[in-house]
Amino acid sequence: MKKITPFHVAVPVYDLVETRAFYRDVLGCEEGRSSDQWVDFDLFGHQFVIHLKPKPAAAEGLHHNPVDGHDVPVPHYGVVLDWEDWHQLERRLKAKGIKFVIEPYIRFKGLPGEQATMFFLDPSGNALEFKAFQDISQLFAK
Template sequence: MSLSPFHLAIPVYDIPAARKFYGEVFNLEEGRSAAQWVDFNFYGHQLVIHEHPKMAYQENALSNPVDGHNVPAPHFGVILKWEQWEALAERLTALGTKFVIEPYIRFKGQVGEQATMFLFDPCGNALEFKAFKDMSQIFAK
């Protein structure tokens, strides 16, 4: 399957904190920027943080129950290769990351089994990183 890079622009109310988070915590390469926005290479996709006043969902996270956990909504993220996900989970844990949902295997032994973890950026945007051992399971029912 050949994928096209996506472009996602998200609001942040603290550009320096968000820039440090995406640049240093995730080691994302920074692209173009201005005083009110910064482009990042988010695993081959274009993630742009835009300065914006705090929004309601960034203050009071909403969630939906999934596999016994409260999954924050909205959220965004990326599907990594299994080994990349494991390395990222180890790195984030070693950095003392506060997870919303600790790294674990969701739907274990079922269709769509996946590794997942959730965390917030410094501005309250929820991120999910996941992986499938069998990539054909991404859209499996």
């Protein structure tokens, strides 16, 4: 596996104040630059930006694909964390009363690519997945 560098991703949000508080206060992301239309965050070492976008008149809803017996929301984004960091985040999210789309569990147990994973939504309905591997060399295992 080659050296990992930070990614950059920007997502649309309907309420900048509410979503800003979610990433800052719930996920614990440090805030960077901002304007009245967008906010930069340090998302576990990656550059993550929320951009204000008017809410459409009719919500489309999330698409789902079956993975390991669960309906995985598409699109989604997130970060692969260290094993203990993932468990700390799981505890923090549960303490904050976050409703999970897919509850935290171990996916592909006993198979190549075994991982801890969880899915939840931000206040604008963007789906997030955070995962961890006890053996990071399994990240791309077949």
